[in-house]
Amino acid sequence: MLGTATVGEFSPNLVSDLLDMWSAPFMVNAFRAMTLVSVLGAAVGVLLVIRRESFVGHTLSVIGVPGASGAVYFGGPAALGYYLAAGIGVLALGSRRAGGGARLAGQNAAVGTFQAAALATGLLFISLYKGFLGGTSALLFGSILGITGAQVAQLAVITALVLLALALLWRPLVFASLDPVIAASRGLRVGLLNLAYLTLLAVSAAAVAQITGGLLVFGLLVLPAATAQVVTTRPARTLVIAVILGFLIGWASLYSAYYTDYPVGFWLTSIAFAAYVIVRVGHQISDRVNG
Amino acid sequence: MSASLWHALITGTAVALAAGPIGYLLVLRAQMFTADALSHVAFAGALAALALGWDLRVGLFAVTIAVAVGLGLLGPRGRPDDVVIGGVFAWVLGLGVFFLSYYTRGGHGSDGTAGVRVLFGSILGLSRAQTVAAVVLELICVAAIATLARPLVFASLDPLVAVARGVPVALLGWSFLVLLGITAAEASQVVGSLLILGLLSAPAGAAIRLTSRPFVGMLAAAAIAVGSVWAGLAAAQLWPRIPPSFAIVAFATACYLIAGLIEDPFVVERRLSSLTE
Numbered sequence: 001m002l003g004t005a006t007v008g009e010f011s012p013n014l015v016s017d018l019l020d021m022w023s024a025p026f027m028v029n030a031f032r033a034m035t036l037v038s039v040l041g042a043a044v045g046v047l048l049v050i051r052r053e054s055f056v057g058h059t060l061s062v063i064g065v066p067g068a069s070g071a072v073y074f075g076g077p078a079a080l081g082y083y084l085a086a087g088i089g090v091l092a093l094g095s096r097r098a099g100g101g102a103r104l105a106g107q108n109a110a111v112g113t114f115q116a117a118a119l120a121t122g123l124l125f126i127s128l129y130k131g132f133l134g135g136t137s138a139l140l141f142g143s144i145l146g147i148t149g150a151q152v153a154q155l156a157v158i159t160a161l162v163l164l165a166l167a168l169l170w171r172p173l174v175f176a177s178l179d180p181v182i183a184a185s186r187g188l189r190v191g192l193l194n195l196a197y198l199t200l201l202a203v204s205a206a207a208v209a210q211i212t213g214g215l216l217v218f219g220l221l222v223l224p225a226a227t228a229q230v231v232t233t234r235p236a237r238t239l240v241i242a243v244i245l246g247f248l249i250g251w252a253s254l255y256s257a258y259y260t261d262y263p264v265g266f267w268l269t270s271i272a273f274a275a276y277v278i279v280r281v282g283h284q285i286s287d288r289v290n291g
Numbered sequence: 292m293s294a295s296l297w298h299a300l301i302t303g304t305a306v307a308l309a310a311g312p313i314g315y316l317l318v319l320r321a322q323m324f325t326a327d328a329l330s331h332v333a334f335a336g337a338l339a340a341l342a343l344g345w346d347l348r349v350g351l352f353a354v355t356i357a358v359a360v361g362l363g364l365l366g367p368r369g370r371p372d373d374v375v376i377g378g379v380f381a382w383v384l385g386l387g388v389f390f391l392s393y394y395t396r397g398g399h400g401s402d403g404t405a406g407v408r409v410l411f412g413s414i415l416g417l418s419r420a421q422t423v424a425a426v427v428l429e430l431i432c433v434a435a436i437a438t439l440a441r442p443l444v445f446a447s448l449d450p451l452v453a454v455a456r457g458v459p460v461a462l463l464g465w466s467f468l469v470l471l472g473i474t475a476a477e478a479s480q481v482v483g484s485l486l487i488l489g490l491l492s493a494p495a496g497a498a499i500r501l502t503s504r505p506f507v508g509m510l511a512a513a514a515i516a517v518g519s520v521w522a523g524l525a526a527a528q529l530w531p532r533i534p535p536s537f538a539i540v541a542f543a544t545a546c547y548l549i550a551g552l553i554e555d556p557f558v559v560e561r562r563l564s565s566l567t568e
Contacts, residue, residue: 049374052372052373052374053373054324054373054374054376054377055323055324055327055373057377058324058327058377058380062485108317108318108321108322108323108324108492109318109323109492109493109495109496109499109547110496111323111492112323112326112327112488112491112492112493112496113488113489113492113493113496113543113544113547115327115488116486116487116488116489116490116492116493116540116543116544117489117493117540117541117544119485119486119540120486120489120536120537120540120541120544121537123411123483123485123486123534123536123537124533124534124537126407126411127532127533127534127537128532136407137391137395137407140410141388141391215331215384215388216381216384216385216388218377218380218381218384219381219382219384219385222374222377222378222381223377223378223381223382226374226377226378229374261392261396262389262392262393263388263389263392265385265388266385266386266388266389266392267385268385269381269382269384269385269386269388270382270385270386270389272381272382273378273379273381273382273385276378
């Protein structure tokens with residue numbers, strides 16, 4: 001993806017490749033940032049997959065687009081735009097939640113309308129801000145070039161905070177996600193937990209979007225967790241497997257993007273999807289064989 | 292009025308006429324996420340066509356309809372699981388990025404803005420042939436929806452009873468996905484693939500808030516969608532700095548919000564429960 005800037009050729013010795021890549025400071029930051037966001041995305045994605053709420057997840061993923069383009073238009077830092085948009089998303093989608101069936105149908109229209117309105121606003125900012133067109137592609141599809149140390153530090157803080165919150169709230173969050181009715185009858189405050197989940201999801205999506213771009217966050221959220229869920233039904237194990245997978249996928253896609261001509265977002269989603277398909281098919285075959 | 296504005300008006304109207312009722316059925320079936328996925332598939336398909344040097348619409352329709360059919364095959368009764376849709380759609384989006392980078396680098400006379408055009412639409416750049424194609428395809432879609440509306444509503448509201456009565460629920464779900472694929476592909480030329488949801492979900496959401504009768508609701512959704520396209524195009528003419536796609540989605544969203552002010556949310560909740568239970 002870097003054309004002439006590539007330091008060395010790819011060799012089967014992955015460690016020497018790694019050292020070679022790390023001789024370029026921007027790649028060191030890329031690896032740091034990717035490690036953080038892939039772990040973060042995969043961890044939060046487990047809750048998303050348990051709840052079968054991909055639509056909400058995808059909507060919260062793309063609101064980074066109006067957030068960041070708005071920040072650029074008004075001359076503020078893009079990161080602020082991402083997190084502000086995440087906050088607006090939580091407020092908009094968090095007001096009418098919980099419950100299935102009928103509410104789900106109404107929610108469908110609300111979520112879809114919110115997503116379209118958010119992206120339309122992003123388009124407005126992009127068109128009003130002349131000369132933004134080159135940056136639009138990075139905004140939508142991410143870029144691993146030019147990640148600064150400050151950005152990595154910001155991502156590290158967010159990742160640490162979200163993982164800490166997940167560790168503290170894990171059991172009630174999973175319980176409220178798996179069976180909200182029983183969780184409520186046991187005295188858990190399901191409404192509050194749903195809001196906490198939504199906040200963690202939105203904040204994580206905002207962090208991940210800064211590296212993968214607004215349109216590709218979703219792959220990192222849903223694919224490692226979905227793959228892990230094929231192997232195990234236990235939420236805690238799903239979490240561990242998803243995080244390891246996310247990490248491996250993140251690194252593999254940086255390797256691939258560095259040594260080929262194609263963008264990291266393409267590699268990220270393709271490797272993650274390949275892992276999903278292989279694990280699913282493999283699991284089905286082993287199920288057949290074992291009876 | 293210039294020719295391009297006429298083309299925009301006619302194509303936009305045709306697409307909105309189909310998008311309204313299809314969106315209404317999507318809300319009833321709680322399948323809006325599938326529409327979200329197919330709209331992004333439309334993006335990848337269009338870019339694949341551009342990258343490979345085909346006619347843009349060939350890739351757009353072939354890929355979108357193929358994925359719609361494929362998704363139907365992946366789930367029971369033509370309704371795939373949420374996570375399966377999510378997985379497929381995340382990957383297709385990645386493929387879109389691949390084709391975008393291939394195209395912007397390749398020698399197909401690219402100008403670097405193709406991706407943005409596909410994502411956000413170019414309603415004022417439609418040719419006469421595109422307009423005719425859109426009108427023909429969308430009229431077919433509208434006719435198909437009109438024919439299938441009654442069994443589709445039945446199959447959407449109560450699939451189990453519908454199966455018991457001998458309604459071909461899976462086939463209906465499948466045909467519906469194909470119609471959705473066609474409309475998503477057409478709509479991506481009007482408002483762009485990222486904003487298709489605006490035409491599908493905002494008018495339908497408004498209609499559901501205004502009436503409890505499904506067939507009246509479908510007509511209302513179509514009317515709101517068409518009205519939004521007209522108002523959006525007019526606004527973009529008055530203020531040239533505003534992109535038409537934004538204005539169209541903004542009007543549709545405004546209708547949704549106004550319908551929410553008119554309607555008591557609790558009535559809507561009850562109405563939806565009486566519909567879906």
